[in-house]
Amino acid sequence: MTIRKIPINLRSVYNKNIAALTVDDCSQTVVANRHHLLTGEQELWGIPFLLGPDGGAAEKSDAAASPGSEPTSPAVPSVAADPANVILLKDADVHIPLPGGVHDRQLVFVHAADFKESPAQPDGMTSPMLGTPRLGEVVCTYVLNYDDGTRVEVPIRRRYEISEFNTAWGENSFEAVKHLKPFAIPDKSLEREGMASYPWGKTQIATTFQGEGSPMHHWLYALENPYPQKLLIALTLHPVDGAAFIFGITGANASSHPLRWGERKKLKLKSAAALNHYGKEADIYIDMGAVISVTPMLRYDNERWCGASRDPQPVPSADEWIVEYTAHPDACLHVRGARPVSLPIREWERRGEAEFGESQTLPVRLRVLEKSTNKPVAAKVHIHGRWGEYVAPVNGHRQPNPRWFEDYGAEHVNGFHYSVYINGEADYKLPRGEVFLEVTKGLEITPIRKRIVIDEHTSEIIVELERVLPWRQKGWVTADTHVHFLSPQTALLEGEAEGVNVVNLLTSQWGEMFSNIGDFDGKTTIGSVQNGGTGEYLVRVGTENRQHILGHISLLGYEGSMILPLCTGGPDESALGDPLEATITQWARMCREKFGLAVLPHLPNPRAEGAASIVLGEIDAVEICSFEVSGISPYSLSDWYRYLNCGYQVPAVAGTDKMSQSTAVGTIRTYSLIRGEPFTYESWMRSVRKGLTFVTYGPLMDFTVNGCEAGATIEMAASGGTVDVVWHAASVTVPITRIELVVNGEQRECKTADGEQPSCAGAWTVNVSESCWIALRIRGAYPGQAEIITAHSSAVFVKVDGKPAFRAADAVTILEQIEGSTAYIKTLATRADERIFKQLLDTLHSAHSALHRRMHERHIYHRHATHEHHRH
Structure with a gap:
């Protein structure tokens, strides 16, 4: 059953037309912005209002056109001759009769105060400091008149019951809200035609603030009727200090304050079609509240959850949805479509289709311990509830973001399976009843999955991890050679939680964007004993230097100043207009001169000048990469095999090229063998150079x-x-x-x-x-x-x-790759000065000559890219 919300018709008491306002009536700011003031029928915060007539020429605001959204362009009064459509409370009382009287529990006003400045002293200081608007000053009083003669005066104060049409950040009202309610906004990947566009950073917040998008704020104030059992027959509005505008009043009988929403909750909804909860065309909306998210119900194999190790990926439902929302207890949920539904939230709860709110969950601390030492250890954790919904820790994202270079926590998004990285302990609010827990840590510890019943006796969950594959004890250490966009400390946490001993966090450039620039110092190994760590998990910041045709090179662990330029030669990698100033081989050589490790990343692409680098012996390893969890690519292996077939002893390492939460650190990883010396970053590099490695999923x-x-x-x-x-x-x-x-x-x-x-x-x-x-x-x-x-x-x-x-067919392809790189430098590459241009060509010519000489020694002849090569 919906609550009573009846707008009061004020047409007979309006005394000004908005379009005719002048500086004799109000401030110049209000006059200049009068076209932003609201008229007509409106629904604000789920409450209907009958504001003053718009003269027939103005359009209704978006809120009136679509109850699921908010106004973006208020109505514009037509001409000054239109009838009065607002109460200007300034010089005289305004009496509002209520024919027949009302017993409403609340009277909800749409009103605003004109601007009033605080004069400053000659030295610029303000005393007493009341703020802007002036805190607590009474603008007017609203008098409630009952049929038994009782009168109740309610002072209407700035920053309490009313505020000015625009306020400074941080000076919102204590008892009134701006007329635009907050609502969820889509990320960039979900924007649709006709939907308001928000900048990237704003989409990461995922919500607007109240009043956002309106240059003139109208304030909603719910005046609690102290005597609803008495018949309220009239209101008297009395000006006190300054001018106030009253646009509309609605009587309500809400069970609690009509502008106070409840805590976050969830409900389950059946729908054959996906539900859009954004903008004017929303399929699902809540009048006195907001839909936060709509996600498919996830079907895990909970019956086998505690069974053997397997991929835990759930199947998203095609017709059942989890709706997360915040709402007033009296709110209604509306679903458009072929079978429209409008039901009070209470009815969903009565049917058992709604979860309890977060205050009715139970606080539980999760502790992950190493069984042999009983000490907390970092791990990756997943928890879901009875509907398959992911349960995040108190300080985690409820909807982790899998997209490129966006809002990151220490989380992993594996399709619809979400996890969080914790440093041994985490605080949760868990729903009563069954929850399903998964804890993983690398490739040497069996994943643990448990079904747990949460009740009032559950305050702590303890999980013990035990290493079952002893590769670390045998001297093997793990590494991810290629990680982006994390902070060093987050990389350290994720590395430890994934059982990755070495995380190489790479600074780089994408056009005009740079990553981790301030984290590079050319000397610090985070997590080492020398830097206060345990020495078991390490992070080192290196660089990935890149050119979109010639290729990329990962420069790991080098000492001293950063090897520059980070990227060169223009888009896709560096900025427009950047000339080509370095080759992959030159970058690799500089890295090795600085005692670093030069790795040819994400073999084979970009597939060009890396061939010359290998031929010249400047590459320490090639990287088998994981962009997704689809296994080691036969295409990548085929490229590596070419060099092995020609006797180039380049070992394999593995790097994820992690650039979002959809890839976990170490999804594919390097195992390298260290024997006869302690594990350090330097001993790890020596092991890689020796080729004591394997790569694995x-x-x-x-x-x-x-x-x-x-x-x-x-x-x-x-x-x-x-x-x-x-x-x-x-x-x-x-x-x-x-x-x-x-x-x-x-x-x-x-x-x-x-x-x-x-x-x-x-x-x-x-x-x-x-x-x-x-x-x-x-x-x-x-x-x-x-x-x-x-x-x-x-x-x-x-x-x-x-x-x-030495295999002739492979040698020919390597030589042609070098020739192609040379052709690019000569033709399309944006040139720097002549000296640099010649240096670039000299590098390629050296590699070409070295391989060409080997081919001739074995009497291998071939067609060149530019001319026929004949036997001499």
Whole structure:
């Protein structure tokens, strides 16, 4: 049942026409802005008002046209000859009879005070300091007249019951609200035609403020009737100090203050179509409140939640929606569409389709402990309730943002599965009843999933984590070579929670935008013992230097000043008009001279000058990248195999290129082996340079050839021979389906694995007749999902008769890539001065000559990009 809200017709007592206001009536500011004052039928904060007539020429505000939205362009009175449409309370009382009388609990006024300045003293100071508007000054009094002769005077004070048409930030009223209620605003990806556009930063706030968008604020004040049992027969408005405008009055019988909304709640709604809750065309809205979000109900497999490790991705419902809202208890929810619905919020609650508000949830502290030490440890946490709705900690986003370079918390968005990173402890408000908990930490600890019943006795949840795969104890450390946009401390937290020992946070440039510039100092390893950390989890800020054609290079751990320019050669990477001032090879060389690690990122693209860098020996590793969780790309591996096939011993590392919360730090990661020395950032770099690495989405491996780990070179006589390959693989995340031995890019051996078993091992003997490289490749899949490449080792090289491997077909493609890079510099690249131009070409020519010489030594002839090469 809806509450009574009846507008009072003031037509007989209006004494001014808005369009005819002059400076004799009010301030020049009001006169200049009179076209912004409201007239006509309006719905403000869900309450209907009958304001003064607009003369028939003006349009109604958006609020009147659409009860689910707010006015953006108030009505404009037509001409001065129109009838009076506002009460100007200035020089005389205004008496408002209420024919038949009313027993309303509240009288809701739409009114505003004219501006009044506080005079300053000669020194510029103001005393007494009342603020703007002048705090507590009585503008007028409203007198309630009852049929038994009772009179009640209500003082109407500035910044209490009324305020001026515009107020400074931070000086809102204590008992009145601006006529535009706050509402949710869409992010940029959801904006539609005809919808108000908001700047990027504003969309991250996701809500307007009351009054936003209106140059002239009309204030709503709900006067509580002290004697609703008596018959109220008239109002008398009495001016006291300054002028006031009264636009309209509505009588209401709300169960509580009609302008006070309740706490955030949720309800479940069935609808065959997605529901838009933005703007004038909203499909769903609340009159005395606001819809915060509408998200599909998520269907988790809660029956198997506590079972074996698996991808927890839920299935979003196509016809059931979770509506988050804030509203007055008497509010109504309206749904448009083929089957429109208008029901009081109380009715939804009575039907059991609404959740309790947050004050009726229970405070619970979650503690994640390391079982062996009983100490808190960082971890990634997910909790959802009975409707599949994500439950965030008190200080977390309820709707984590997966988009590029937007509002970040320490969170992860895996499709519809949301998680938060915590540093061992977190405070929650959990709903009573069942909740479903998931805690993960890296690839060596089995994910823990629990079903927990929350009741008044639940104050703490303790989860113990135990390492079940001992790769760290064997000397392996993990790393993500490529992370963007996090603060160093957030990167440290996420790295620890994901079990990533080394996070390389990269400063870079995108056009005119720069990231993490102030975090780079060329010396500090965050988390190291020397800098107050434990030394087990480290963050180092490096740079990703980029050119949109020639390629990118990740410069890790170098010392001293930043290697510049960060980006060059204009869009897509640097700013318009930037000339080409450096090559990938030059950047890599500078990094290594500064004791850093030069990594060719997200192999193979941009696929150009990186070939020259590898040929010249300036690359320490190539990066197998994860833009999504779709496994290691065969396309990327094919590019890497080209260089291995030509004897270039570049190891593999892994980096996520994380640029949003849709990618977790270490989704794909490097494992590198450190033995005989403590783990530090420097020892990690040495391990990578040696090639003691494998990259993985989940499965871990031990892999040796004749007892030698990846990165080693085995010398054999011209007659060749055999090598013994021994391997062990294990996984607590992605089930292993196949283990493959790769020789010179081709599968030589294969073993099918039982995905239900956490580990497997084997050995092969391989005949070697010519120089080659050997590596281990692992495939895996979650049940019901496609098989992907999940892990790959760096290579062991076997050199027969002292000659490195060399495959002619691959050498030709590498040479042509260098020639293409040279052609770009000569033709399209924006040139700097002649000296730099020649330096760029010299770098490419050096690489071309080095590879060209090797090809000639092996009598390999080919077609050049610009001319035919003939045998001399």
